[in-house]
Amino acid sequence: MINIASIALKPGMEIGEDIINYKNELLVPAGTILEESHIKKITRHSVMSVVIKEAVDYATTHFEKVHLSEGFKKFDSVYSEYLLYYKELMIDFVMNGIPFQVEHLMDIYHAITPYASNGELLLDYLYHLLPSEDNITHAHCLNSALIAGVFAKWLNLSEEDTDILIKCGFFYDIGKLKLPNELIWKPDKLTELEFMQIKTHTFAGFDLLKDLDLNPHIINATLMHHERCDGSGYPSRLRGNKIDLFAKYIAIIDSYEAMTSSRMYRQAFHPFQIIAGFEKAGFIIYEESILRPILSHIAATQVGNKVRLNDDRIAEVILINHNFLSRPLLRSQDELIDLSAEPQLQIEAIY
Numbered sequence: 001m002i003n004i005a006s007i008a009l010k011p012g013m014e015i016g017e018d019i020i021n022y023k024n025e026l027l028v029p030a031g032t033i034l035e036e037s038h039i040k041k042i043t044r045h046s047v048m049s050v051v052i053k054e055a056v057d058y059a060t061t062h063f064e065k066v067h068l069s070e071g072f073k074k075f076d077s078v079y080s081e082y083l084l085y086y087k088e089l090m091i092d093f094v095m096n097g098i099p100f101q102v103e104h105l106m107d108i109y110h111a112i113t114p115y116a117s118n119g120e121l122l123l124d125y126l127y128h129l130l131p132s133e134d135n136i137t138h139a140h141c142l143n144s145a146l147i148a149g150v151f152a153k154w155l156n157l158s159e160e161d162t163d164i165l166i167k168c169g170f171f172y173d174i175g176k177l178k179l180p181n182e183l184i185w186k187p188d189k190l191t192e193l194e195f196m197q198i199k200t201h202t203f204a205g206f207d208l209l210k211d212l213d214l215n216p217h218i219i220n221a222t223l224m225h226h227e228r229c230d231g232s233g234y235p236s237r238l239r240g241n242k243i244d245l246f247a248k249y250i251a252i253i254d255s256y257e258a259m260t261s262s263r264m265y266r267q268a269f270h271p272f273q274i275i276a277g278f279e280k281a282g283f284i285i286y287e288e289s290i291l292r293p294i295l296s297h298i299a300a301t302q303v304g305n306k307v308r309l310n311d312d313r314i315a316e317v318i319l320i321n322h323n324f325l326s327r328p329l330l331r332s333q334d335e336l337i338d339l340s341a342e343p344q345l346q347i348e349a350i351y
Contacts, residue, residue: 001016001017001051001052001053001054002016002051002052002054003049003050003051004049004050004052005048005049006039006042006043006047006048006049006050007043009034009039009042009050009052010034010039011034011035011036011039012033012034013033013034013052013053014031014032014033014034014052014053015028015029015030015031015032015034015050015051015052015053016030016051016052016053017030017051018030019042019047019050021045021047022045022046027041027042027045027047028041028042054068063128066124066125066128067128071115071116071117071121071125072125072128074115075112075115075116075125076125076129078111078112078115079112079115079125079129079142082108082111082112082142083131083135083138083139083142084135085108086105086108086138086141086142086170087135087138089104089105090138090141090174090177091177093208094174094177094178094208095177102167102214105145105166105167105170106163106166106167108142108145108170109145109146109149109166109170112146113146113149119149119150119153119154120150120301122146122149122150123147123150123260123298123301126143126146126147126260127260127268129143129261131261133181133185134181136181136185136261137173137176137177137181137184137185139261140173140257140258140261141169141170141171141172141173141174142170143257143261144169144170144172144173144250144253144254144257145166145167145169145170146169147169147253147256147257148162148165148166148168148169148249148250148253149162149165149166151165151249151252151253151294152165152166154293154294154297155249155290155293155294164215164217164218164246165246165249165250167214167215167218168217168218168221168222168246168249168250169250169253171205171209171214171218171221171222172205172218172221172222172225172250172254173201173205173222173225173254174204174205174208174209174222175200175201175202175203175204175205175206175207175208175222176201176204176205178200178201178204179197179198179200179201179204183197183198184198199226199234199235202222202223202224202225202226202234202235203223203235205222205223206219206222206223209222217244217245217246217247218246220244220246220247221244221246221247221249221250223235223247224236224238224243224244224247225247225250225251225254226251227243227247227251228251228285228286229243229248229284229285229286229287230284230285232285233251233285248286248287248290249290251286252278252286252287252290252291252294255277255278255286256274256294259273259274259277260274270347270349270350271298271299271301271302271350272299272302272307272326272327272328272347272350273326273347274298275295275298275299275325275326276326278291278295279295279324279325279326282295295325296320296322296325298325299320299325299326299328300320302317302320302328302350303317303318303319303320303328304316304317304318305317305350305351306350306351307330307347307348307349307350307351308347308348308349308350308351309330309332309337309345309346309347309348310345310346310347310348311345313332313337314332314351315330315331315332315337316330316331316332317329317330318330318331318336321338321339321340323340324339324340327339327340
């Protein structure tokens with residue numbers, strides 16, 4: 001809702017709060033659709049300003065509420081501007097060999113992040129962005145750098161390590177810029193040959209960065225971010241402590257960003273689907289001491305949100321199950337629903 005001057009009122013506007021005169025008498029109740037007679041009455045009683053409803057007040061889904069909010073609109077505008085700047089820097093470097101100051105990347109980070117008041121809101125804004133197809137690879141890397149800053153805070157990393165991790169986010173997938181977009185974002189299952197070609201992006205990124213004056217963790221993360229703790233990753237099938245710690249951070253960030261971004265062939269997963277995806281095999285292939293606190297934070301941000309279940313019931317998230325983070329306790333009217341005890345129920349959407 002917004003407070004506007006009475007002289008700006010127009011027929012068709014809906015009153016958001018009761019309009020009271022100086023004698024504390026009700027002139028126009030909340031919910032009234034204004035007509036000329038109402039406006040004349042308000043003017044006659046010298047009411048200076050009136051609260052009216054905005055488009056966001058009529059939104060029914062969380063997606064609509066976010067997209068209609070002024071905060072998101074400002075964030076989207078600034079983000080779009082700096083995405084193009086980041087894209088220009090990367091293309092000039094990768095395709096034309098034009099160097100740039102690494103601190104320019106941190107300037108991009110610090111230009112965008114003030115437009116989200118906290119890490120949870122930043123992740124929510126990123127979740128609702130819809131980058132164009134020709135910007136999707138660059139958006140993936142920029143988003144990963146922004147997510148890195150949030151996760152670093154959740155993990156209580158030092159200022160120095162936070163700076164390194166954010167830079168890892170900007171750089172780690174740089175090798176994909178050497179590959180065609182139609183291969184990277186192919187909606188169908190990759191052939192064995194195509195998958196072999198995709199895997200070359202780790203070496204390509206390493207080759208691009210190896211001679212630059214960068215922290216070794218950044219270069220290692222570029223090479224190792226698809227390694228997995230159980231040895232199932234690539235390119236070298238490294239296990240456990242043989243994988244650089246920052247590559248382990250980035251592996252989680254990379255997977256999280258991919259799941260939270262819309263693609264031509266699917267919608268973004270909602271937070272509980274993301275958590276479920278990580279829980280399915282995450283504590284085997286990812287470092288549990290890193291992953292668990294991140295998932296706990298993601299789950300905690302959903303308390304109080306409304307969800308729609310696969311039986312069409314609407315419920316509120318009231319308690320997180322710390323042993324099964326993707327299956328919270330819900331309240332639907334006067335009924336409690338423990339999703340951990342009802343495997344047939346699924347959260348379809350979040351409101």
